[in-house]
Amino acid sequence: MTDLERKIYRIIYNMSRFRKNPTMDDLKRKTGKDEAAIRTAVNNLVSRKELTWDKDKKEWSFK
Incomplete structure (x- = not known):
């Protein structure tokens, strides 16, 4: 995971907690x-299944 991917992952994770x-x-x-x-970074995270988008709940799921 690159620095940008890690940063985006943490931002999405922390914001989704609220x-x-x-x-x-x-x-x-x-x-x-x-x-x-x-x-590009978000697509890389999704392709490696670090992040998944739940269409029904309209929220991110984490590995």
């Missing part, structure tokens, strides 16, 4: 990266 899904603007502000880099 039942709030981070927006793209939240992730941009907290990481200082652009949208393309964030999307």
Whole structure:
């Protein structure tokens, strides 16, 4: 896991503990990266099954 992936994972995890899904603007502000880099990192986390999106509950699940 790269530093950016780890940072995004922690942001999503910590925000979801309070039942709030981070927006793209939240992730941009907290990481200082652009949208393309964030999307790539999230897709990498999802492909490695570190993160999964539950469509019914509309929330993230963690490994």
